[in-house]
Amino acid sequence: MATRTRRSQRRTEALSRERIVEAAVELLDATGEGGLTFRALTERLATGPGAIYWHVENKDELLGAATETVVAAALAVEPTRAPDSPAGAPDSPRDEIRAVALGLFEAIDEHPWLATQLATHLSRSPWGSVAPRIFESLGRRVRALGVPEGSWFVVTSALMHYILGAAGQNAANARAGGGGLDRDEFLDATAAAWEELDPDDYAFTRAVAYQMRGHDDREQFLAGIDLVLTGIAATHPPDA
Amino acid sequence: MATRTRRSQRRTEALSRERIVEAAVELLDATGEGGLTFRALTERLATGPGAIYWHVENKDELLGAATETVVAAALAVEPTRAPDSPAGAPDSPRDEIRAVALGLFEAIDEHPWLATQLATHLSRSPWGSVAPRIFESLGRRVRALGVPEGSWFVVTSALMHYILGAAGQNAANARAGGGGLDRDEFLDATAAAWEELDPDDYAFTRAVAYQMRGHDDREQFLAGIDLVLTGIAATHPPDA
DNA sequence: ACCTGAACACCGTTCAAGT
DNA sequence: ACCTGAACACCGTTCAAGT
Numbered sequence: 001m002a003t004r005t006r007r008s009q010r011r012t013e014a015l016s017r018e019r020i021v022e023a024a025v026e027l028l029d030a031t032g033e034g035g036l037t038f039r040a041l042t043e044r045l046a047t048g049p050g051a052i053y054w055h056v057e058n059k060d061e062l063l064g065a066a067t068e069t070v071v072a073a074a075l076a077v078e079p080t081r082a083p084d085s086p087a088g089a090p091d092s093p094r095d096e097i098r099a100v101a102l103g104l105f106e107a108i109d110e111h112p113w114l115a116t117q118l119a120t121h122l123s124r125s126p127w128g129s130v131a132p133r134i135f136e137s138l139g140r141r142v143r144a145l146g147v148p149e150g151s152w153f154v155v156t157s158a159l160m161h162y163i164l165g166a167a168g169q170n171a172a173n174a175r176a177g178g179g180g181l182d183r184d185e186f187l188d189a190t191a192a193a194w195e196e197l198d199p200d201d202y203a204f205t206r207a208v209a210y211q212m213r214g215h216d217d218r219e220q221f222l223a224g225i226d227l228v229l230t231g232i233a234a235t236h237p238p239d240a
Numbered sequence: 241m242a243t244r245t246r247r248s249q250r251r252t253e254a255l256s257r258e259r260i261v262e263a264a265v266e267l268l269d270a271t272g273e274g275g276l277t278f279r280a281l282t283e284r285l286a287t288g289p290g291a292i293y294w295h296v297e298n299k300d301e302l303l304g305a306a307t308e309t310v311v312a313a314a315l316a317v318e319p320t321r322a323p324d325s326p327a328g329a330p331d332s333p334r335d336e337i338r339a340v341a342l343g344l345f346e347a348i349d350e351h352p353w354l355a356t357q358l359a360t361h362l363s364r365s366p367w368g369s370v371a372p373r374i375f376e377s378l379g380r381r382v383r384a385l386g387v388p389e390g391s392w393f394v395v396t397s398a399l400m401h402y403i404l405g406a407a408g409q410n411a412a413n414a415r416a417g418g419g420g421l422d423r424d425e426f427l428d429a430t431a432a433a434w435e436e437l438d439p440d441d442y443a444f445t446r447a448v449a450y451q452m453r454g455h456d457d458r459e460q461f462l463a464g465i466d467l468v469l470t471g472i473a474a475t476h477p478p479d480a
Numbered sequence: 481a482c483c484t485g486a487a488c489a490c491c492g493t494t495c496a497a498g499t
Numbered sequence: 500a501c502c503t504g505a506a507c508a509c510c511g512t513t514c515a516a517g518t
Contacts, residue, residue: 014501015502037490037491038491038492038493039490039491039492048502048503048504049493049503049504050501050502050503050504051501051502051503054502058492058493059491115363116360119355119358119360119408120356120359122412123355123356123408123409123411124412127430127433127434131409132437132442135444135445136441136442136443136444136445139444139445139448143444149447150451152444152448153448153452153455153460154463155467156444156448157406158463158464158468160405160409161406161464162402162468163405164405164408164409165400165401165402165403165404165405165408166397166398166401168359168362168363168404168405169362169371169397169400171363172364193367194367194372197372201376204380205375207389208379208392208393208396211390211392212393215393220393220394223394223398224397226475227394227471227475228398228402228467228471230470230475231466231467231468231470231472231474232467232471233474234471235466235467254482255482277509277510277511278512279510287484288483288485288486289484289485289512289513290482290483290513291482291483291484293513294483298511298512299510299511
């Protein structure tokens with residue numbers, strides 16, 4: 001009686017690595033990191049564990065593949081033209097960096113498991129294939145920005161690190177609603193909790209708690225990007 | 241024959257939450273994230289699982305406590321005075337921020353499991369007690385920097401995100417030696433791998449691969465911090 | 481109040497056997 | 500070459516029983 005979910009659609013296509021990864025992503029989206037098990041996968045694909053292991057090394061590799069797929073999709077989207085730019089006029093590198101960053105931000109927002117997974121994945125196989133993808137996408141625009149070659153690595157890394165850190169934290173906020181609260185209630189509860197902190201140890205945090213309340217994630221994220229971009233411009237003036 | 245490790249020192253102190261968390265940290269340091277199991281913990285503490293569950297809710301909570309302990313210790317260290325500052329002269333807020341950042345960087349370097357754990361922990365209980373600690377420590381200095389109140393939240397968050405993102409990625413590099421290679425060999429191998437990437441899809445990454453080779457993690461990390469700090473200063477000029 | 485340790489449910493992975 | 504499904508080792512967690 002317990003488990004009859006979804007074996008309905010008989011398997012028509014043969015199993016393949018792609019289909020397995022696709023199912024893994026769906027499962028992760030629907031049930032979170034804890035929901036991806038070989039048993040759940042096995043049922044969703046109407047097959048046995050052995051079949052999956054024929055196409056995939058192990059669970060780590062499967063998680064890595066899921067991560068890569070989603071990141072690749074996020075980066076494949078052509079950076080959308082800024083709404084106020086005249087038709088035909090190319091975006092500035094600065095706008096393009098914003099767009100790439102926002103694409104990653106949104107991917108993590110849609111697939112909250114990505115945040116944890118990126119950290120884990122990057123730390124298991126640091127420069128697997130996810131990092132170079134992001135790195136390349138940002139780096140081309142850093143170069144277009146006029147940053148001198150000697151600083152390409154540092155500058156691009158800094159951008160990437162900010163993006164991953166911020167988007168991750170944000171996925172956390174977005175998902176926190178899982179407890180049944182919606183986002184506003186959650187931010188409200190957090191702000192309230194901050195205001196309860198020890199006045200000596202947490203003077204600053206208490207003082208900014210109110211800024212937590214109405215804040216817009218996307219706006220904040222972009223403000224941070226702008227801070228970094230401004231730092232880049234100030235450190236490497238365009239015509240030095 | 242298999243498992244006789246370390247039951248030698250008979251348990252003298254009673255079990256306590258503190259001792260359990262301490263043992264968990266040791267286990268994580270010695271054997272990585274995968275090495276922390278209730279069975280290993282049980283043996284190290286010469287007790288049974290039930291005893292541990294008396295002091296600790298579950299494994300997640302234990303991991304959270306381990307994370308909090310290590311982060312608290314990292315932040316408790318008084319920021320070291322810059323070596324060139326005259327004795328008695330207080331450090332600038334900028335130097336203090338650098339020092340706090342470096343403290344976290346080094347904590348993650350010493351406890352590589354922290355990188356993944358911070359992402360997981362922050363995303364499970366986003367504003368548990370780790371984030372406010374870091375936030376407070378940075379925020380006080382941001383305030384001292386002269387940033388206007390309306391921007392405290394954004395600016396402090398941006399710093400925190402960069403630090404967590406960069407330190408995490410770096411822990412990955414440091415740990416990558418696990419495969420038997422040392423750090424230089426690893427960076428070398430990575431650079432080589434980058435140079436093999438597709439010339440069309442990865443033109444930029446290939447072009448910076450050589451910068452990967454000799455780079456100093458700490459130096460790079462601080463260069464990124466400086467970029468953000470410069471951005472902050474440019475966005476919020478000291479005497480506006 | 482604190483601890484013991486057997487037991488349970490679940491999970492990743494393997495492998496002999498099938499087609 | 501690709502898939503099946505029973506079986507194995509291991510893990511987090513529970514709980515009746517002890518002190």
